[in-house]
Amino acid sequence: MAKPRRRFSPCLTGVTATFLFAVLYAPLIAAEDEPPPWPTCGPYPPSGNYTANSTYQSNINRLAATLPRNASSSPELYATGSVGDVPDAVYGQALCRGDVANASACESCVAAAFRGATRACPLYKDVMIFYDLCQLRFSNRDFLLDDDYYVTTYTLQRSRRVAGGAAPAFDAAVGLLVNATAGYAAAGDSSSSSRRFGTGTEGFDDRSNPKIYALSQCAPDTTVEVCRTCLGTITAELPKLFSGRTGGGIFGVWCNFRYEVFPFFSGRPLLQLPQFVGTPPAPAPPATTGGGEKTRNSAGIVLAIVMATIAVILVIVMVYFFCWRRRPKANAFLPYSATSDDRNIDSLLLDLAILRGATDDFDECRMLGKGGFGMVYKGDLPDGQEIAVKRLCQSSRQGIGELKSELVLVAKLHHKNLVRLLGVCLEEHEKILVYEYMPNRSLDTILFDSEKNKELDWGKRFKVINGIARGLQYLHEDSQLKIVHRDLKASNILLDSDYNPKISDFGLAKIFGGDQSEDVTRRIAGTYGYMAPEYAMGGHYSIKSDVFSFGVLVLEIVTGRRNSGSDKTEQDVDLLNNVWEHWTRGNVIELIDPSLGNHPPIDQMLKCIHVGLLCVQRKPGSRPAMSSVNIMFSSHTVRLPSLSRPAFCIQEVSTSESSNAYSDAYPYTENSTVMSSNQVSITELLPR
Known part of the structure; x- marks a missing residue:
């Protein structure tokens, strides 16, 4: 059952990105023990079916033979690909969760997702399927284009309800935790930055729910702004879809979140929020006959209401302040703003010692090419990632200021058909750009x-x-x-x-x-x-x-x-x-x-x-x-x-x-x- 699509245009610091938001319930409310996989057959727009043993099915099989391995071999555990020509072209995307322990687990999950997709949605051209550790989509439509911001999602709602009158405080705690993990995933303040991934836990003042656990993730090739807006769109559904529920999540192609009252992800949480103490409703005043006692009870009721109101306001202020600190500044998209330059450049800076080690001190045997700009070398980082190191000539007239402007420009461009900038080194009068390595060169x-x-x-x-x-x-x-x-x-x-x-x-x-x-x-x-x-x-x-x-x-x-x-x-x-x-x-x-x-x-x-x-x-x-x-x-x-x-x-x-x-x-x-x-x-x- 699909809800009507709704169009909204959030302002991304001067740039408006339009998302089409469609929430698909399959089923409308999943049972508490509803196990994965969670499939969605034929998302938006309607794509029709293919016939058995057709060229389209053959292309799905070809994609299934390469995409799991490509995802598992990627540092981000993420891969996209396409097979065949229009009208039988198949476009695919596979993403493993950021806490997956090893590459083989990722590959196995994506391979299982292909099998599960064809079983759950036989002969559908467009399928999304979500497992605990990975997700997969393939389609006859090129949904991988950067201007394609369809947030087509699967919604999981736990049927169990929060007991008693603790639901409002529980919902507030969930909102605070989910927004915190979403901000962490979008901003990427740690080694998880390349995976656009965040996890967190929060204590809750209720015996039946001693802790809340949450996870948020975006596709690694989304920009910070797109990731933040995508997560903001789906987390905004929390009050309407998940009020008083002990768990649930919204899983989309470009972003997802999930929360539970049990640990469902591996490893230590990346965020640990302090104990959330909700404000209980004021107790009903006892029946009395004395006028003075009535006055005292009335004063107590007023005081309780005032205190509860103040507590709610403080929670709202805390959430707003947290989001405000993580949102981009108003000039984040102005390429020559000093604030924007400094923030973006700092996140791209690499140590010269690392690049020297990766290229064997710029050995000629590692040279890929040279030109008027200088030399390009193949490098191997300690984690096994291959890189292309572009070392500009010392005599180059390209100054640091101009280079920074160029870097900020490239960092803002993100498309599968543009080479990806990984970092820059400006130490010891060096001017070095580091890009993803292209095995087939130019x-x-x-x-x-x-x-x-x-x-x-x-x-x-x-x-x-x-x-x-x-x-x-x-x-x-x-x-x-x-x-x-x-x-x-x-x-x-x-x-x-x-x-x-x-x-x-x-x-x-x-x-x-x-x-x-x-x-x-x-x-x-x-x-x-x-x-x-x-x-x-x-x-x-x-x-x-x-x-x-x-x-x-x-x-x-x-x-x-x-x-x-x-x-x-x-x-x-x-x-x-x-x-x-x-x-x-x-x-x-x-x-x-x-x-x-x-x-x-x-x-x-x-x-x-x-x-x-x-x-x-x-x-x-x-x-x-x-x-x-x-x-x-x-x-x-x-x-x-x-x-x-x-x-x-x-x-x-x-x-x-x-x-x-x-x-x-x-x-x-x-x-x-x-x-x-x-x-x-x-x-x-x-x-x-």
Whole structure:
């Protein structure tokens, strides 16, 4: 039984995130001994069923073969993944509870969840299932996108009631404890921070319920603000759904909480609240006949009521003060606020000694690559986590202030198709960034290698194209900040072990505020072959500049050829015009990468070429927004717009030519142009 969905828009320190909240009861009130698993078949929106032995069922089985192991091998005991192509694509998420003792227990639980989901919800395309130690969701809808804040939940209500008149005080104690664990999970004030997990216990002044235990958790890839808002949404249901009940919880995809009057989690609680002493109701006055005694009893009643009121007010003040201390400041989303910078940077700081040990003192044998910024090394932390360590050159003009601004920016961006920043080191004049390690390195190292490119079959390439498009849509339209990347290229697309793409290197990124849609700069920085003409020739950049770079990437991925000028096969025609000429002649299939085999999905490839050419149109206004691009890729019925000849490709320009061109438009002596070849990334970070 599902309640109607309710829309609310909580203000996240200047950024409004909209959650759709749907509480599903299955059953409406679970029995006290209702054991897990707790399934929800076909959450929101209705997803329909699949048929037995279909491609969709095969994709579920493929996901079940990898997701449990990926979750157990993750430091956060959390994994997401997708298998197959639309309309049979299956998206999955597995999360083990933060107190799970070991990886094998996590893997076993997630594997059991897959089996339990198919038994409890046979042939459902969209299933959520919750066990004591883990939870699982798989769906035909990509619910993993960061802008998807559906808090679809399963509610467990214990049937046992608090005895006597202690229910109001018990409810107040539960509210205080649950909110405390929720704040702890969101803020992550200890080693549990990466797991977004908190547990707590609280004594209660009642013999039948000597202690209350509570647990709260968010998906580890949620931001602090999203975690806090998600938990705040479901804990707000406490007074209505759990009044006077000795236990219960709400379990959702992105967050959950549970409380009981017995210890249901492992290990010592992370929070221990002091004994909660509730205020009992005032005793009824004894019947008397004396007027003086009546007066004294009336005074006692008034005093009891006043004292009870004061106690309730004190409890409310304590809860409010606790939440106020943990809520983000009003300027938490302002990227250059000193308060915001200091708080976020402190949580990211790493010791240089740890990084030296992880990289064998920056040994050349551990070097993954180098560029204009410095070197990148592979590191192994003591807990076994693999990292990528980006060590900026000592001579880099990127100052500490600018670096901090950049870090705060990256820390606020959280999407599965953006590389995740793990930390920073600023000791001993070092400037080091630490990112998650990508086993398959960058796209260019595979795509443009005549031997390695065979690893990238069309399924993987289309996954890469889709992932980049979704990451850009997040930057341009869906994130809390509107970001223009300005250096999107194959070498800045990193691939994880499953060839999922992640956009990296935000050294040139710019933030747009309010309704701003474009800007002009006198310092041009970027990479040959990927720069939109209006940016390269006039300094004008916008989100459509990134769309141009994306179009170049799409054509490179389909053809397996660079657009930098080094791989030209027909005189001096660049890739864009080469593709256009073949497109107009009707033989563009000849340009498809021959390593893709003899029977590739031609229709899908032609759609990608069409979208790629659409993104590199000469006029920025003729290029589609990334949200439209994602619709084009996912829909089989959308009619693609007609094309005109693409913009000419910006190839290498001499410094003197560039200076003259920019001096005409902007008569300043300090005008300069900073570009790089496709092999080297040059970061010129300026205060924004």
